[in-house]
Amino acid sequence: xxxxxxxxxxxxxxxxxxGRSLKPVSCGFGLTLGNGEVFPELNFTLxxxxxxxxxxxxxxxxxxxxxxxxxxxxxxxxxxxLVAEFELLPPMTEHPAWGAEITRILSQHLQKLxxxxxxxxxxxxxxxxxxxxxxxxELRSGIPLERVLQSFEQCASSGAHIMSIESVxxxxxxxxxxxYGDIDGIIFALxxxxxxxxxxxxxxxVAICRRDGLVAGGDSACGFANTAMQLSAQGMLxxxxxxxxxxxxxxxxxxxxxxxxxGPSKDCAYEGPVIKAVTGAPISMEGKSASCAHFSPVGNxxxxxxxxxxxxxxxxxxxxxGSAPEAYLELLAYDCRLFNVALKLGSASHYxxxxxxxxxxxxxxxxxxxxISTIRIAxxxxxxxNHYLMTLAAAREAVVLLESxxxxxxxxxxxxxxxWLIRIAESLGALPSEEGQMIxxxxxxxxxxxxxxxxxx
Amino acid sequence: xxxxxxxxxxxxxGQMQSVTTxxxxxxxxxxxPQVILNEGLIAGMAVVGKKMRDGEMYLPEVLQAAGAMQAAxxxxxxxxxxxxxxxxxxxxxxxxxxxxxxxxxNLVATMLQGAGFDIIDLGVNVSPEKFVQAVExxxxxxxxxxxxxxxxxxxxxxxxxxxxxxxxxVKVIVGGAPVNQNFADQIGADGFAxxxxxxxxxxxxxxxxxx
Numbered sequence: 001x002x003x004x005x006x007x008x009x010x011x012x013x014x015x016x017x018x019g020r021s022l023k024p025v026s027c028g029f030g031l032t033l034g035n036g037e038v039f040p041e042l043n044f045t046l047x048x049x050x051x052x053x054x055x056x057x058x059x060x061x062x063x064x065x066x067x068x069x070x071x072x073x074x075x076x077x078x079x080x081x082l083v084a085e086f087e088l089l090p091p092m093t094e095h096p097a098w099g100a101e102i103t104r105i106l107s108q109h110l111q112k113l114x115x116x117x118x119x120x121x122x123x124x125x126x127x128x129x130x131x132x133x134x135x136x137x138e139l140r141s142g143i144p145l146e147r148v149l150q151s152f153e154q155c156a157s158s159g160a161h162i163m164s165i166e167s168v169x170x171x172x173x174x175x176x177x178x179x180y181g182d183i184d185g186i187i188f189a190l191x192x193x194x195x196x197x198x199x200x201x202x203x204x205x206v207a208i209c210r211r212d213g214l215v216a217g218g219d220s221a222c223g224f225a226n227t228a229m230q231l232s233a234q235g236m237l238x239x240x241x242x243x244x245x246x247x248x249x250x251x252x253x254x255x256x257x258x259x260x261x262x263g264p265s266k267d268c269a270y271e272g273p274v275i276k277a278v279t280g281a282p283i284s285m286e287g288k289s290a291s292c293a294h295f296s297p298v299g300n301x302x303x304x305x306x307x308x309x310x311x312x313x314x315x316x317x318x319x320x321x322g323s324a325p326e327a328y329l330e331l332l333a334y335d336c337r338l339f340n341v342a343l344k345l346g347s348a349s350h351y352x353x354x355x356x357x358x359x360x361x362x363x364x365x366x367x368x369x370x371x372i373s374t375i376r377i378a379x380x381x382x383x384x385x386n387h388y389l390m391t392l393a394a395a396r397e398a399v400v401l402l403e404s405x406x407x408x409x410x411x412x413x414x415x416x417x418x419x420w421l422i423r424i425a426e427s428l429g430a431l432p433s434e435e436g437q438m439i440x441x442x443x444x445x446x447x448x449x450x451x452x453x454x455x456x457x
Numbered sequence: 458x459x460x461x462x463x464x465x466x467x468x469x470x471g472q473m474q475s476v477t478t479x480x481x482x483x484x485x486x487x488x489x490p491q492v493i494l495n496e497g498l499i500a501g502m503a504v505v506g507k508k509m510r511d512g513e514m515y516l517p518e519v520l521q522a523a524g525a526m527q528a529a530x531x532x533x534x535x536x537x538x539x540x541x542x543x544x545x546x547x548x549x550x551x552x553x554x555x556x557x558x559x560x561x562x563n564l565v566a567t568m569l570q571g572a573g574f575d576i577i578d579l580g581v582n583v584s585p586e587k588f589v590q591a592v593e594x595x596x597x598x599x600x601x602x603x604x605x606x607x608x609x610x611x612x613x614x615x616x617x618x619x620x621x622x623x624x625x626x627v628k629v630i631v632g633g634a635p636v637n638q639n640f641a642d643q644i645g646a647d648g649f650a651x652x653x654x655x656x657x658x659x660x661x662x663x664x665x666x667x668x
Contacts, residue, residue, distance in 0.1 A: 045607075046607070046608060047607065048607040048608070048610065048611065048635070049607075049608065049611070050608070050611050051608045089606070089608055090555060090556075090557070090606075091555065091608075130557070132557055133557060133581075133582060135580060135581075175559075175560055179516055179517065179520060179560070179563070179564075180517050180520055180521075181515065181516070181517030181518075182517075227560065231516065231560075234652075235512040235515075236509075236515060236516040237515055237516055237517070238515055315607065416515075420515075
């Protein structure tokens with residue numbers, strides 16, 4: 001039974017704040033998220049090294065070292081709470097036992113941290129979506145799907161507390177459409193293909209989590225909107241396009257919650273604020289303290305509504321201070337102290353305003369993340385009857401927001417960006433209002449890229 | 458020649474229909490196909506590459522130009538073959554084993570096509586053995602290896618070793634987010650490029666084509 005969100009959980013901007021969610025989530029070792037505090041979510045990965053069966057002891061040793069560091073550094077930094085995220089690399093999902101063993105190692109260290117220091121903590125585990133190994137991807141059957149689900153099951157029974165994924169349904173079309181700046185294909189991928197795959201996948205993930213008493217966290221439009229963001233950062237795509245993609249991508253990420261996910265949403269899901277407004281669930285976000293993994297134009301504003309604050313990913317290498325994961329845990333810890341002292345002193349709204357205003361006028365991608373934009377996009381989404389129309393409405397609302405902001409000189413847009421915004425608005429305006437028409441139209445253009453059966457079409 | 462300059466400009470603007478129409482008109486007027494290719498189409502794509510590198514063109518505009526180039530090449534190809542004009546060379550490209558990322562690799566392939574090279578794209582997750590087989594079958598001038606992960610970039614070295622063990626001296630160029638010149642040197646690659654535009658320049662250098 002899927003939940004359909006017809007109204008907003010949070011419809012007023014003052015209630016859309018960091019550290020506070022309408023539906024806090026309890027998980028792991030005594031941790032409650034979204035209940036008045038922001039906690040660090042530390043994500044880490046291997047340094048440059050071979051990852052195969054012959055090298056497993058060296059791989060496990062890295063996670064053992066990270067686990068020991070977490071125990072030591074969390075106590076040193078007097079953290080009020082902590083989420084550690086283990087994001088599997090593709091071979092760790094192809095061989096589910098490898099990911100399960102690393103889950104066990106990390107979970108044991110967190111258990112010890114809680115037992116010995118009383119620090120509430122939880123482990124998020126994120127198997128890799130490896131179903132796009134074939135072209136076109138076979139999403140609903142085959143060995144990659146089996147491995148992904150086995151990975152969820154084995155990690156779930158090895159000590160994971162929160163489970164997430166960055167799923168790839170629709171990406172095969174989105175990649176192509178994005179490179180050509182084809183808004184029609186983008187909306188089709190995000191509004192028709194991706195939601196269908198999300199339902200298929202998240203029904204299964206939620207079932208595993210419920211069976212084992214775990215928290216179904218959420219998904220991320222990483223392969224979609226973050227790809228756009230990175231191409232914009234390299235000057236390859238207009239920022240207005242990436243901003244519209246971000247807004248539109250919220251719908252496919254929302255589907256996880258329709259299927260039963262409860263948050264915290266995934267850190268790299270910059271569309272998280274819309275999820276929070278619609279569902280009331282706590283969200284994880286990343287920004288300036290994730291520059292170890294990638295750059296972004298939303299370093300401060302991304303923090304404005306977060307409940308977990310993440311570094312995205314850092315390799316386990318040595319820096320002058322110590323290990324890179326420990327260095328980034330310290331950065332996150334100090335960021336979180338500021339959030340939490342602002343909440344305690346009644347200055348949270350003012351601090352949020354600083355985070356928002358420092359970024360919003362400089363980038364369209366930041367502008368669509370303001371609390372006001374978030375509520376507007378979320379409202380546009382819940383007023384629609386199916387995922388295609390929800391996606392279309394989110395994209396159109398983002399365009400209206402950007403047009404108004406540029407006109408009011410609240411947002412700096414150069415002439416090339418402004419031209420693209422007009423082009424996007426015209427394309428969105430010409431799209432059919434019936435999903436069936438859209439499918440027929442896009443099947444002609446992109447039918448060679450995707451397997452209809454993988455989407456139940 | 459004014460018409461060739463016009464052709465280059467239309468290509469830069471990505472006007473596929475106009476590019477193909479003018480290409481056909483130039484062929485009908487007896488302009489040698491190699492001249493149309495070099496002084497019209499490749500000249501236009503060179504401007505596109507420069508503008509992309511300088512941040513003056515977005516990727517969709519670049520790809521539109523590349524699409525116009527492909528359409529015009531279809532018209533020219535039979536004439537070039539008839540005149541015995543050699544291809545600029547074949548580049549065999551793929552993302553290495555264990556890695557599914559293909560956007561960067563696809564961009565490089567598109568820009569190389571735009572520069573007049575023939576491309577054989579092996580796709581993603583390509584094993585060293587598959588690279589060896591494809592090199593033996595297609596005899597490319599260059600092999601391009603792509604990787605996006607710090608764990609998969611290490612597969613580039615065994616891929617190059619497999620090519621050498623099979624007796625191939627094909628030049629190998631590598632790229633991808635975690636790759637740099639130092640790494641390329643360490644694994645015995647012949648070249649490295651940090652983006653698609655530089656990849657075209659590096660490929661030209663490796664096979665001694667004057668830009």
